Amino acid sequence: MGFTVIIVGGSVSGLSLANILETFGIDYVLLEGHDTIAPQLGASIGLLPTGLRILDQLGCYERIRELAGKVDYKACMRLFSGRYWFDKTPVSFSERLEDRIGYPQIFIDRQSLLQVLFDKLKHKERVLTKKRVTSVEMDDHQVTVRTQDGSMYAGDIVVGADGVHSKVREEMWRSALEAKSGIFEHGQVNGLQSDSNCIFGISKRPPGLPDTAIQINAFFTNCYYMILSAPGDRVYWFLFVQASRSRGVDIPRFNKDDERRLAERHFGDQITEKTTFEDIYTRKLHTSLVAIEDHVFPRWHFRRILTIGDAAHKVHPTSAQGGNSAMETAAILVNVLRQKMAQGHPGAPLSEKDIEDVFEGVQEKQFDRVSAAVDQGRRTNSISIKDTLLSRIFVDHFFARFGQSLIFRLIIANAESGPTIEGLPVPPRHAKALARHREKSRKGGWVTWGFRPLGVGFMAILVYYSTLGWMLPYLSQRVGLQVW
Numbered sequence: 001m002g003f004t005v006i007i008v009g010g011s012v013s014g015l016s017l018a019n020i021l022e023t024f025g026i027d028y029v030l031l032e033g034h035d036t037i038a039p040q041l042g043a044s045i046g047l048l049p050t051g052l053r054i055l056d057q058l059g060c061y062e063r064i065r066e067l068a069g070k071v072d073y074k075a076c077m078r079l080f081s082g083r084y085w086f087d088k089t090p091v092s093f094s095e096r097l098e099d100r101i102g103y104p105q106i107f108i109d110r111q112s113l114l115q116v117l118f119d120k121l122k123h124k125e126r127v128l129t130k131k132r133v134t135s136v137e138m139d140d141h142q143v144t145v146r147t148q149d150g151s152m153y154a155g156d157i158v159v160g161a162d163g164v165h166s167k168v169r170e171e172m173w174r175s176a177l178e179a180k181s182g183i184f185e186h187g188q189v190n191g192l193q194s195d196s197n198c199i200f201g202i203s204k205r206p207p208g209l210p211d212t213a214i215q216i217n218a219f220f221t222n223c224y225y226m227i228l229s230a231p232g233d234r235v236y237w238f239l240f241v242q243a244s245r246s247r248g249v250d251i252p253r254f255n256k257d258d259e260r261r262l263a264e265r266h267f268g269d270q271i272t273e274k275t276t277f278e279d280i281y282t283r284k285l286h287t288s289l290v291a292i293e294d295h296v297f298p299r300w301h302f303r304r305i306l307t308i309g310d311a312a313h314k315v316h317p318t319s320a321q322g323g324n325s326a327m328e329t330a331a332i333l334v335n336v337l338r339q340k341m342a343q344g345h346p347g348a349p350l351s352e353k354d355i356e357d358v359f360e361g362v363q364e365k366q367f368d369r370v371s372a373a374v375d376q377g378r379r380t381n382s383i384s385i386k387d388t389l390l391s392r393i394f395v396d397h398f399f400a401r402f403g404q405s406l407i408f409r410l411i412i413a414n415a416e417s418g419p420t421i422e423g424l425p426v427p428p429r430h431a432k433a434l435a436r437h438r439e440k441s442r443k444g445g446w447v448t449w450g451f452r453p454l455g456v457g458f459m460a461i462l463v464y465y466s467t468l469g470w471m472l473p474y475l476s477q478r479v480g481l482q483v484w
Helices: 012-023 049-057 061-068 093-101 110-120 167-178 256-265 277-281 322-343 352-384 389-417 428-442 456-464 473-477
Strands: 004-008 027-031 044-047 074-078 084-086 106-109 133-138 143-147 152-155 157-160 193-204 214-219 223-230 234-247 270-272 284-291 305-307
Touching: 004 012, 004 143, 004 152, 012 027, 012 110, 012 322, 027 152, 044 049, 044 110, 044 322, 049 061, 049 322, 049 389, 049 428, 061 106, 061 110, 074 270, 074 389, 093 389, 093 428, 106 110, 106 223, 133 167, 143 157, 157 167, 167 305, 193 256, 193 277, 214 270, 234 256, 234 277, 234 284, 256 284, 277 284, 322 352, 352 389
Parallel strands: 004 027, 004 157, 074 214, 157 305
Antiparallel strands: 044 106, 074 084, 133 143, 143 152, 193 234, 193 284, 214 223, 223 234
16 A cells, blocks of 8 residues: 555645645645635735746646736835835836746735645545544554544545644644653743734725736834735735734634724825725725734654644745745655655555654755744834834835845845755746856856945845845855855
8 A cells, every 4th residue: 555645734735735746646635624625715825936936847837827917016115204115127026036037926816826736636536625633643554634524534644734723733742742752842832923913805906006016015103014916906915013922822813893993093094195005995805814923833743743834834924935935845845755765665664763754854954944934024024013213214215225136136045045846847937047047147247146335234234124025034044145
């Protein structure tokens, strides 16, 4: 009998993992608690080159690009001072990215991404909805998952891709505690922290916003906004507000009355010269108010259980790295698993020690990368969410002038260092873009950094306090960053 993976959660990480496993003929079953595999929850997702490259390897990129519509987003900022800044360069940030590395930045409904990933699967019968997990049990040879409807599923490993409030993670901790392993400390969930709340949503485009592709960041005394063009004459938007720090089970949950009260307090915020937040909120299609949690759990696995995505590493949305990191971890898992399978005798089952080696390898390869993403998201949020002297100096005087060039180079570095699905070819569009620009670099068309006149000290401030959420984690892991 072949190796079987039980995936819990039809999330971005769960469905990405299912596609990668299917590509290499590894058996799986995916258990999703919702009634449908791609529910509309009002969420959007930002896709950067590192994630788009994995999706391209899976054959999903063209459909995602088609669904996204216009992606040549022009940047606009409402500064703390109340002044407005517009990107007047003829070529947009996304167009430059696509020319340089083969992929732009793309914003899309999370529901649409999930549907594309599901549609790509050949064995859709392996994806089961209305399967809310109640327990996970292990013995020396297999893992058994039970669901609320009384069903039972057995496999070699279980992968918890079931989000920040993961039942699989809870069962992993319980199993380790009952085994008196001493691996997990009590109160692990208290590592999750939140110090901001967010109303996110999708609205019909208000008449004051252009029908072209735009990306707006608006900074106010005690909040900030991110607003992006969406296909279908809509906009994606986020309102972030500061909150008292809470942890674990004390992180609050909200209802629609809470959301409405918070929204109404900000109706008068003048996001652009012609658009207030009231104009956006009153045209809402889907909205939700949540506490923004973030954390990297110190250990993601125990015996035959592994957590990935938000269940292991929850990233602040300002970093734009949550979904991309989730896909990366799924790819790394299959890479390491296939390497371990290739080392053994054909057809021989992996031992529990083999499986633990695989899981340790996954965490070792991805831990620093996602930790840096979480750290960056926290720093970005802290300088964006409140008008302080440092925030005002940085946002109003430096970022509009230098920020996009810095972010561009950091996205490139992050993508070039990021994982791919080993055993699948590098997508031609990516390979051609890299070759073209390496040739430019050889001829002197690109330089390292390109910010030398600013000085090392100022560049350190830029790196530390990027405000728009696009500073990417890999920079903190390298010295002597080279960008072509």
